[in-house]
Structure formats: C-alpha cells, structure tokens
Amino acid sequence: xxxxxxxxxxASCGIAAGANKVYDKILAVKEHEKLNFELTKTGCVGMCxxxxxxxxxxxxGSYLYGEIDEFKITEIIEKHIKTGEPVKExxxxxxxxxxxxxxxxxxxxxIALRNCGVINPEVIEEYENAGGYLAVKKILNENLSQExxxxxxxxxxxxxxxxxxxxxxxxxxFAFNSKSDEKYIICNADEGDPGAFMDRSLLEGDPHAVLxxxxxxxxAIGATQGVIYCRAEYPLAIKRLNIAIEQARxxxxxxxxxxxxxxxxxxxxxxxxxxxxxxxxxxxxxASVEGRRGMPRKRPPxxxxxxxxxxxxxxxxxxxxxxxxxxxxxxxxxxxxxxxEKSKGTKVFALTGKIKRGGLVEVPMGIxxxxxxxxxxxxxxxDKKFKAVQLGGPSGGCIPxxxxxxPVDYDSILATGAIMGSGGMVVMDETTCMVDMARFFLDFTxxxxxxxxxxxxxxxxxxxxxxxxxxxxEGKEGDIELLEELAYQIKDSSLCGLGQTAPNxxxxxxxxxxxxxxxxxxxxxxxxxxxxxxxxxxxxxxKCTGCTVCAKNCPVNAISGERKQVHYIxxxxxxxxxxxxxxxxFEAINLS
Amino acid sequence: xxxxxxxxxxxxxxxxxxxxxQLDSVIEKFKNxxxxxxxxxxxxxxxxxxxxEKAFDLISEKTGIKKSELYGVATFYAQFxxxxxxxxxxxxxxGTACHVQGAxxxxxxxxxxxxxxxxxxxxxxxxxxxxxxxxxxxSLAPVLMIDDExxxxxxxxxxxxVIKEYQLKHNN
Numbered sequence: 001x002x003x004x005x006x007x008x009x010x011a012s013c014g015i016a017a018g019a020n021k022v023y024d025k026i027l028a029v030k031e032h033e034k035l036n037f038e039l040t041k042t043g044c045v046g047m048c049x050x051x052x053x054x055x056x057x058x059x060x061g062s063y064l065y066g067e068i069d070e071f072k073i074t075e076i077i078e079k080h081i082k083t084g085e086p087v088k089e090x091x092x093x094x095x096x097x098x099x100x101x102x103x104x105x106x107x108x109x110x111i112a113l114r115n116c117g118v119i120n121p122e123v124i125e126e127y128e129n130a131g132g133y134l135a136v137k138k139i140l141n142e143n144l145s146q147e148x149x150x151x152x153x154x155x156x157x158x159x160x161x162x163x164x165x166x167x168x169x170x171x172x173x174f175a176f177n178s179k180s181d182e183k184y185i186i187c188n189a190d191e192g193d194p195g196a197f198m199d200r201s202l203l204e205g206d207p208h209a210v211l212x213x214x215x216x217x218x219x220a221i222g223a224t225q226g227v228i229y230c231r232a233e234y235p236l237a238i239k240r241l242n243i244a245i246e247q248a249r250x251x252x253x254x255x256x257x258x259x260x261x262x263x264x265x266x267x268x269x270x271x272x273x274x275x276x277x278x279x280x281x282x283x284x285x286x287a288s289v290e291g292r293r294g295m296p297r298k299r300p301p302x303x304x305x306x307x308x309x310x311x312x313x314x315x316x317x318x319x320x321x322x323x324x325x326x327x328x329x330x331x332x333x334x335x336x337x338x339x340x341e342k343s344k345g346t347k348v349f350a351l352t353g354k355i356k357r358g359g360l361v362e363v364p365m366g367i368x369x370x371x372x373x374x375x376x377x378x379x380x381x382x383d384k385k386f387k388a389v390q391l392g393g394p395s396g397g398c399i400p401x402x403x404x405x406x407p408v409d410y411d412s413i414l415a416t417g418a419i420m421g422s423g424g425m426v427v428m429d430e431t432t433c434m435v436d437m438a439r440f441f442l443d444f445t446x447x448x449x450x451x452x453x454x455x456x457x458x459x460x461x462x463x464x465x466x467x468x469x470x471x472x473x474e475g476k477e478g479d480i481e482l483l484e485e486l487a488y489q490i491k492d493s494s495l496c497g498l499g500q501t502a503p504n505x506x507x508x509x510x511x512x513x514x515x516x517x518x519x520x521x522x523x524x525x526x527x528x529x530x531x532x533x534x535x536x537x538x539x540x541x542x543k544c545t546g547c548t549v550c551a552k553n554c555p556v557n558a559i560s561g562e563r564k565q566v567h568y569i570x571x572x573x574x575x576x577x578x579x580x581x582x583x584x585x586f587e588a589i590n591l592s
Numbered sequence: 593x594x595x596x597x598x599x600x601x602x603x604x605x606x607x608x609x610x611x612x613x614q615l616d617s618v619i620e621k622f623k624n625x626x627x628x629x630x631x632x633x634x635x636x637x638x639x640x641x642x643x644x645e646k647a648f649d650l651i652s653e654k655t656g657i658k659k660s661e662l663y664g665v666a667t668f669y670a671q672f673x674x675x676x677x678x679x680x681x682x683x684x685x686x687g688t689a690c691h692v693q694g695a696x697x698x699x700x701x702x703x704x705x706x707x708x709x710x711x712x713x714x715x716x717x718x719x720x721x722x723x724x725x726x727x728x729x730x731s732l733a734p735v736l737m738i739d740d741e742x743x744x745x746x747x748x749x750x751x752x753x754v755i756k757e758y759q760l761k762h763n764n
Binding site for chain 2: 015048049051191192195232235273275277288293350352353358428437577
C-alpha cells in the first residue's frame with residue numbers, strides 16, 4: 001500500500017486562519033505515536049474561504065478537509081489517518097463523491113497555479129517531480145534558439161498579467177534586439193493593488209516556477225542578472241523565494257555555467273520594496289532598485305533599450321513568469337487553446353468582498369463575470385443583492401450588475417471603463433456605497449502619488465476633497481461635473497499609469513451610479529446607508545426589550561440602559577459601526 | 593503624497609539616546625555596492641524600530657550618500673519611520689476587501705479603546721497603531737496584524753478584545 005500523504009496549506013492566509021496550530025498538532029501526534037504517514041507543507045489551493053485546509057491522499061483517493069481547527073483535526077487523525085475512514089462532514093472536495101463546493105472547481109483551469117497547494121514550495125525536488133525545470137532542459141536538449149523561444153511566447157498569446165496586458169513575447173523581442181554586454185530580467189512582485197493577492201500566493205506556493213520563468217526569459221534575451229522586486233509586506237514570500245534561490249544555486253540552475261552549459265551565467269536576487277504603490281510602474285521600480293525615490297520617468301527610452309543601470313531590461317509580473325515554463329514545455333497551443341481571440345490562456349483572479357466563496361480562482365479568459373461570481377463564487381454573502389464588482393484596484397473601475405455578462409478579457413473589460421489589472425475582483429452588494437468606494441480609491445492614489453506630475457499630485461487631492469464633502473453631505477451642485485473635468489485633466493497630464501488611471505474609479509462610478517452621487521448631493525442621503533455623517537442609529541422604544549445585547553456588543557460603549565429597560569444610544573459617542581443593528585434580535589434598532 | 597515632516601517641537605520630544613555602535617557592522621556589509629540606500633535604511637530600522645536622526649549622519653559619513661538623499665528616500669517610502677514606535681505594532685488593513693467589510697470600524701474601535709490617534713503610540717509605549725494598505729489576506733477581511741500575527745474576520749468588539757488579550761499575554 002502506498003504511504004498516506006497529509007498536506008497542510010501553509011500560505012499567509014492559511015497561517016492567519018490558524019493552519020500552523022493544525023500542522024503542529026498533526027506533527028505532535030505523528031511523532032508521539034510514531035504513526036507512519038508523510039506530513040508536508042504546501043501553498044494555497046485558492047479555497048481561502050475554507051482555510052485552514054488539510055488534504056489527505058491515501059490509496060483510495062484525495063480528500064480535502066476545510067475549516068479545520070485543533071478539535072476537528074483530532075477527529076480526523078483518529079478516524080482517517082489511523083483507521084482510513086474519512087470524516088465526511090468536514091470534506092470540502094474529493095473525487096469520490098459530490099460536494100456543495102464542486103462548482104468552485106468546475107470551470108477552473110490551472111496553469112499559473114498548477115503547483116500551488118500541490119507541492120511543498122520549500123523542496124525543489126517536489127517542483128522537479130511535477131515537471132519543474134524541464135522547460136529549461138528542453139530548450140538546452142533540443143537546442144532551441146533564442147528566437148524560437150521568443151516566437152513560442154508570441155504564438156502563445158501571453159499578455160502581461162500585471163495589468164498592462166502588453167504581449168510578453170514582443171517585450172522579450174525588444175530586449176533581445178537591444179545590443180549590450182549586460183542585460184537584466186526583473187520580476188515585478190510589488191503587488192500593491194489592495195484586494196489582489198495572486199502574486200503572493202504564487203510566490204508562497206510555487207516560487208521555483210517564477211525562477212524557471214525568469215531563467216527562460218534570461219536565455220531568450222541574453223540576460224545575466226535577475227532581480228525579484230518583492231513587497232516587504234510579504235515576509236513569507238520573500239523567505240520562500242530565498243530558500244528556492246539557494247536550492248536552485250545548489251543544483252546548478254542559477255549561478256555560473258548553469259545547467260552544465262559553459263558560459264551561461266544567470267543569477268537572481270530578491271530586492272525588498274519599502275512600501276510605495278507607484279513602484280509597480282516599471283521605471284519607478286527600477287529607480288527604487290537603484291536606491292532612489294521611486295519616481296517614474298518619461299518613456300522612451302523604454303526599459304528594453306535603457307533600463308536598470310541604463311542597461312536593456314525586461315520586466316514581467318509574477319503570474320506572467322509562472323506561465324512561461326508551462327508554455328515552453330507544452331507548446332504555445334497548450335496555452336492559446338484557452339481564451340478569446342485577443343486574450344489567450346487563463347487568468348488568476350482574487351475573489352473577495354461580499355462573496356460567499358472568497359479565494360483565488362484561475363479561469364480561461366472569456367468566461368463571464370457573472371459566472372465567476374455566481375458559479376464559482378457561490379453568489380453574494382447573505383444572499384443580498386449583487387450591485388457591482390470592482391476590477392483592477394485603484395486603476396480600475398466598478399462594473400455594475402447589468403453588465404455582469406461581460407466576458408473577462410482585456411478588451412471587453414476596458415470597454416466598460418474598468419481594466420483587467422492584476423486580477424483583483426472585489427464584489428459589492430447593496431450595502432456598499434459607490435461614492436464611498438470612489439473616495440476610498442482616491443484616498444489611496446492621492447497618498448501614493450509620487451508627486452512628480454502636478455495634475456496627479458494636486459488633482460487627486462482636490463478630487464478627494466470633493467468626494468469627501470459629498471460623503472459628508474456637504475456636496476454642492478456642479479460637484480459631479482467638476483470631478484469629471486478634473487478626472488480627464490489628470491488622465492491627460494500624468495506621466496505614468498498611476499495618474500493616468502487614478503480617476504477611473506470615480507469616472508466609472510459616476511457613469512454607472514450617478515443617481516447615488518445625486519442622492520448624496522441633493523437629498524443628503526446615502527442610499528446604501530454607509531456614509532456615516534448621513535446616517536443615525538436610534539433605538540425604537542416600542543420594540544426594545546432591554547435584552548442588553550446591543551450594549552454588550554457596542555465597541556465604544558455608546559449604548560446605555562438597565563436590563564429590561566429601553567436602551568439609549570449616545571449619538572456623540574456612536575461611531576455608527578452598525579453592530580447593534582445587526583445583533584438586535586427584535587429589530588429594535590432603526591437606521592435612517 | 594505621503595511626505596511626513598517632523599515639526600520642531602515634536603523633534604525635541606524625541607529622546608535620542610541611541611546606541612550607534614551597532615551601525616558600523618551593518619554599514620560595512622553594504623560598502624562599495626551599488627543601489628544600497630534602501631537596504632541600509634531597512635537594516636537600520638530593523639535595529640531601532642525607526643530611523644534615528646543621528647543614524648543619518650553616520651550613514652552619510654560612512655557611505656558617502658548625501659544626507660538629503662537618505663532623507664528623501666526615508667520620507668518617500670511608507671515603510672520608514674522617523675519617530676520611535678511602541679513595543680508592538682498594530683497594523684489595521686485598509687485594503688479594498690477590508691474596507692468593504694468595515695475596516696474603518698476596526699480602526700475607530702481600537703483607537704477609541706486605546707485613546708490614541710492613528711499612527712500614534714500608547715502612553716505606556718506598548719502599541720503603535722497604523723493603518724496600512726493591503727496585507728494580502730483579503731479572504732479573512734477585515735484583518736489586523738500585531739507584529740507578525742494576523743487576526744481575521746473581526747468586528748469592532750472582537751478587534752478590541754484581540755488587542756486587550758494580546759497585551760495581557762505579552763505584558764510580562
């Protein structure tokens with residue numbers, strides 16, 4: 001009988017949900033009772049809403065257990081691990097019988113995430129056993145030329161997954177055509193878009209795939225040095241990358257004369273970012289690597305001609321690189337058979353917000369937004385009404401419910417006014433105020449503007465002021481038009497993508513939810529009942545039973561009242577968090 | 593823009609009695625390499641929890657990087673702090689997912705409970721509370737992080753409880 005294998009998902013989100021305790025518990029029992037099974041750590045399978053996850057693979061098949069805590073794992077150890085009897089009630093996925101979550105997996109095609117949650121990211125052999133580093137070896141064994149490799153990537157139709165959507169193969173070709181004694185490959189892992197975490201998951205779950213992708217790119221353009229620019233907020237990703245780099249060096253996959261090929265030198269190091277969203281922009285990123293303030297510069301010259309240290313440089317995003325080994329190994333057709341005419345392959349989305357099943361999904365391009373939210377994501381939390389979905393983070397926009405049939409591909413999404421971005425998909429329901437959403441993003445871009453271009457620096461600040469006053473019920477007639485005017489000027493007069501796209505969240509919400517802006521300005525009302533200055537919570541004396549639940553749950557002790565007496569909310573203290581409203585069993589809290 | 597300037601009166605309140613002897617070995621590591629400004633500052637902040645004013649003088653002297661450049665970089669990036677911080681840092685996530693799920697309430701409840709403003713340190717020096725952009729744990733929104741530990745699916749009340757319990761546990 002093959003040995004039983006137990007995998008615990010230990011990416012950041014799993015650890016946050018308590019997966020370390022589960023892992024430690026299994027390890028303690030295994031060692032104490034000298035049980036015979038293989039225990040291993042893995043990355044994120046994407047089913048974040050069921051974390052912590054434990055997968056058991058035995059001779060009968062694979063069983064994925066979800067929402068496991070120290071008590072549940074004890075039961076699973078006793079029954080499944082010791083006697084081979086699966087604990088059905090905790091299983092969220094298995095091939096042996098149907099589960100309510102099966103629709104989450106249907107329609108998913110895993111290419112970039114192929115190894116996440118399957119292999120142990122800290123063991124290079126596991127990556128190799130899963131077909132890792134075979135793509136580079138194929139290039140060497142079959143003596144594929146640099147041009148052939150570039151052509152394969154062009155044929156695959158792969159476009160930059162960081163948001164820009166520029167054809168990856170073409171980018172490589174430009175860098176290849178630049179003549180220089182030194183060239184650089186940079187992996188952009190500065191995932192600053194709030195609400196997107198696919199790059200973090202990839203780096204934590206399959207770092208070798210990124211290294212291999214970078215090595216192939218280095219071969220194609222003739223680079224000798226690679227840099228991974230990773231956010232400092234991702235300590236686990238940085239740790240696993242450094243482990244992976246050490247292992248690859250030890251195997252001769254990085255360093256001098258790599259893969260036994262004389263004269264082929266390529267090494268990679270990790271550069272920690274210091275917290276600046278604008279560094280996701282290529283030229284700002286390079287300035288940061290060089291140790292300067294991360295401010296973008298004018299293009300041309302493009303990085304392919306003059307990049308890091310003024311040498312030809314090719315920059316791709318984490319997810320882009322993760323796709324590369326798969327494409328080279330399996331051929332361009334294996335990738336371009338998925339997707340639409342102009343957007344090939346698959347895309348990873350981070351599904352979050354008011355969604356039932358939040359997590360990472362990888363789907364073929366061209367699937368509709370509605371299918372992602374309702375088929376994969378299981379619909380809206382509490383079965384509330386779906387209102388809009390935000391795509392592309394601070395550079396993107398809100399797509400309303402009636403455009404939910406829009407297929408996800410670069411061009412269709414651009415047509416709505418949003419952008420594909422890195423793939424953050426934040427779902428909103430009827431309780432989300434769209435003006436507040438726009439204000440939120442402007443607040444973000446305003447802070448993150450590097451200050452170089454006047455329109456971006458001051459324009460976003462003025463826009464934020466207007467949005468803030470609208471949210472506070474101080475909006476004036478003409479504010480919407482003023483916002484639009486500023487928005488177009490900022491778009492036209494900013495050097496980099498940050499400024500050019502910063503007004504998108506405002507423009508799309510005005511386009512699709514103008515009535516909400518008008519309600520705030522004219523009626524001084526927030527239709528979603530979110531904007532705090534425009535709402536009050538009061539106790540309905542006829543319904544209040546004096547059960548004290550609201551007072552106990554109030555985080556700021558704004559509610560007073562004796563037991564069995566009508567309670568009272570002190571408006572001076574109340575922070576309008578709404579917890580009394582949601583906790584009251586007697587509907588005695590009025591929201592107006 | 594996020595440039596933070598320390599007003600003079602605030603600066604006087606900072607008791608800069610820092611032991612700079614540890615700096616030499618750190619700076620030595622980076623000598624004669626290019627692109628070191630950010631890594632050096634990161635290493636210094638790792639030691640003191642912030643960037644002491646006197647450290648700028650020393651780094652500049654030893655590496656030849658102009659003080660204006662060091663200060664420019666230190667004020668540009670969100671990671672760098674010019675003021676001392678508490679023993680433990682509470683980072684409340686204000687990413688999109690957390691915002692939609694009520695991150696403002698988490699911040700307000702915590703600040704109310706600790707009686708400080710955002711970015712400030714408690715009088716006992718135990719906590720510094722900061723609002724940060726995405727921590728990348730969107731599916732557990734709203735989340736906060738104390739040092740390296742993440743707490744998810746919070747409400748105003750549970751967030752305050754987390755803060756209080758953490759302090760009880762680590763107060764020895």
